[in-house]
Amino acid sequence: MTTILKAFLAALAGLALGLWATAALLADGGPFDVVSLGPWNVATRAGAIDADPYTRAALERSGEIPIALGEGLQMIARVDDAGRPLEPACVYRVGPHVPAARYWTLGVVDLKGFPIDNPAERHVFRSSEILRQPDGSFAIYVSGSAHAGNWLPVGRARRFALVLRLYDSPLSATAGGIEKAAAPQIVRESCA
Amino acid sequence: MIWGSRLAAAALYVIAAVIIGALVHFAIVLTIPLVAARDAYARLAELGPVLTTLPLPRADASGKAFPYSDPAVAGAFCRFDLTKGPIRVRAPIGRAGFSSLSFHSRRGAAFYAFTDRAATHGFMEAVIVTPKQLRALVAQEDEDNPSEDLRIASPTVEGFVLSRVFSELPGLYPAAEDQAKALSCAPEPPAK
Numbered sequence: 001m002t003t004i005l006k007a008f009l010a011a012l013a014g015l016a017l018g019l020w021a022t023a024a025l026l027a028d029g030g031p032f033d034v035v036s037l038g039p040w041n042v043a044t045r046a047g048a049i050d051a052d053p054y055t056r057a058a059l060e061r062s063g064e065i066p067i068a069l070g071e072g073l074q075m076i077a078r079v080d081d082a083g084r085p086l087e088p089a090c091v092y093r094v095g096p097h098v099p100a101a102r103y104w105t106l107g108v109v110d111l112k113g114f115p116i117d118n119p120a121e122r123h124v125f126r127s128s129e130i131l132r133q134p135d136g137s138f139a140i141y142v143s144g145s146a147h148a149g150n151w152l153p154v155g156r157a158r159r160f161a162l163v164l165r166l167y168d169s170p171l172s173a174t175a176g177g178i179e180k181a182a183a184p185q186i187v188r189e190s191c192a
Numbered sequence: 193m194i195w196g197s198r199l200a201a202a203a204l205y206v207i208a209a210v211i212i213g214a215l216v217h218f219a220i221v222l223t224i225p226l227v228a229a230r231d232a233y234a235r236l237a238e239l240g241p242v243l244t245t246l247p248l249p250r251a252d253a254s255g256k257a258f259p260y261s262d263p264a265v266a267g268a269f270c271r272f273d274l275t276k277g278p279i280r281v282r283a284p285i286g287r288a289g290f291s292s293l294s295f296h297s298r299r300g301a302a303f304y305a306f307t308d309r310a311a312t313h314g315f316m317e318a319v320i321v322t323p324k325q326l327r328a329l330v331a332q333e334d335e336d337n338p339s340e341d342l343r344i345a346s347p348t349v350e351g352f353v354l355s356r357v358f359s360e361l362p363g364l365y366p367a368a369e370d371q372a373k374a375l376s377c378a379p380e381p382p383a384k
Contacts (some may be wrong), residue, residue, distance in 0.1 A: 010205040056224075059301070064260050064297065072259065102289065
């Protein structure tokens with residue numbers, strides 16, 4: 001009798017373990033085909049027809065329409081350069097360069113990938129609208145409270161992620177060959 | 193001795209639980225593509241009928257359908273069904289600095305994409321076919337006067353085409369929306 005009970009408990013524990021592992025692995029888009037560039041993650045095959053089962057399952061569960069390899073590349077950061085999770089109470093400086101692309105945008109999203117409501121109604125900065133230094137470098141400030149210069153507000157979310165999208169980038173075709181130095185830095189400047 | 197055998201029995205249950213957990217995990221990852229009712233195609237299907245060009249909802253704090261969409265990019269899509277024959281897709285090039293077409297299978301993955309750099313005579317144009325229709329078209333082609341169509345074989349009979357148009361400035365978003373909506377998807381007339 002106790003053996004049956006123990007076996008049942010083991011099966012139940014196994015079921016819970018399986019469900020937990022699946023949810024944990026799919027939450028970030030699956031563990032494979034992801035290249036890390038400092039704080040940035042690039043799912044190099046996200047939009048591809050031959051993506052691995054984890055990437056495909058994560059895609060179908062979220063409803064995301066991925067940017068295809070022929071169009072561009074999407075990079076996501078959930079931590080800063082030092083590996084600390086991004087917090088709305090802090091000011092982050094993103095820059096000074098991005099990999100070559102015809103256009104790029106930097107946006108703030110919640111952990112599910114949706115823009116976060118904020119009074120300034122700004123969710124994204126385009127490469128074609130930011131203020132730059134004479135040498136072409138730039139700094140975008142990501143923070144909860146207003147900041148001088150290119151300010152990207154994070155609203156009231158407890159946690160957030162940064163999304164960098166490169167359109168028509170020569171990198172797209174050879175995503176495996178991206179150099180870490182080319183990705184913008186995410187430097188935590190101060191925290192309230 | 194008794195402790196040893198108890199430990200062995202406990203370890204057996206733990207191993208059993210881990211094996212069950214692994215089985216559950218792989219079963220879920222592999223079946224999600226078969227049962228996902230809220231994938232991108234299903235979400236698009238809620239917006240309108242097949243072969244109709246419809247605007248993709250803008251990515252802002254209110255829209256919760258398509259995660260990781262770029263608020264700087266206007267989108268329009270049409271769903272296709274190749275059961276009755278090939279579908280011709282055509283999108284004009286406008287003033288936007290970047291526009292692209294991506295072709296997605298029923299499962300959401302992109303099987304082809306190109307940007308406005310590949311446009312001819314001011315249009316991005318392609319014919320979507322099944323592999324069987326492609327073979328038929330090639331077989332009946334006039335060798336002295338080959339077709340100039342870009343033919344794209346879809347891995348699934350159903351799918352969707354997405355037109356993306358970049359807005360360089362926030363004020364240009366409505367114009368980008370109009371350009372995206374100019375996407376047309378129409379059945380190809382049967383060959384004579």
